[in-house]
């Protein structure tokens with residue numbers, strides 16, 4: 521019988537932007553209000569709450585003069601300014617999200633309509649949209665090549681939510697290069713997202729099944745799961761906590777298991793999952 525193996529993707533777990541946010545919050549002694557879940561991972565949020573910080577969904581729930589923390593997803597400058605009138609603001613916006621805002625604003629100010637590849641309900645994209653609205657720059661949010669195909673010819677620049685699917689972005693890039701000289705393609709997917717997706721892709725091609733550990737609300741976990749599902753021999757499963765491993769579903773009948781986790785998943789949790797799988801007779805490679 522072949523040896524049963526478990527392998528973690530070369531790049532997996534919290535990116536430097538998320539680590540930076542965690543460190544910025546955890547280094548403060550003061551108890552602060554985290555405006556919206558700062559990181560799309562329940563374990564990371566629990567760690568912040570255990571340290572005494574409180575997640576609030578609406579700024580109305582913060583008392584004047586207290587500190588409000590803006591998440592790694594970024595926010596428009598107008599929002600930051602408005603908040604700072606009433607509160608101390610700890611801005612943990614990832615610089616790579618700021619880069620999306622700057623890329624879009626620069627091109628918008630030069631007369632281009634901005635195409636955003638992303639989800640209009642995702643906090644990062646909501647911030648980019650607000651920034652464009654504040655500067656009266658026209659924009660459209662798209663999710664597919666087909667939606668871009670329907671756009672009438674005009675002067676566009678296309679940016680992406682930092683956590684977008686690399687596969688979809690490449691498909692769009694090829695379409696734009698081939699058929700739409702009126703669209704400037706600007707690559708704004710962040711390097712950690714690219715590294716996660718490429719590492720997951722490489723591992724998926726060699727295993728029976730991929731287990732993606734991470735928050736259900738995380739865009740990059742969702743993208744990783746979809747990516748892996750199409751490449752492994754038997755599919756991919758996503759769940760939030762190592763103890764949600766169900767050997768009868770996730771391991772039974774498989775010989776090669778791959779494990780990864782998105783940019784918000786603590787690396788320790790991914791390693792815990794690998795150890796749990798090892799206890800079921802899989803050798804770590």
Ligand code: SF4
Nearest residue numbers: 535537538614682710
């Ligand atoms: S996923 Fe990318 S943009 Fe988001 S926090 Fe991490 S490094 Fe920054």
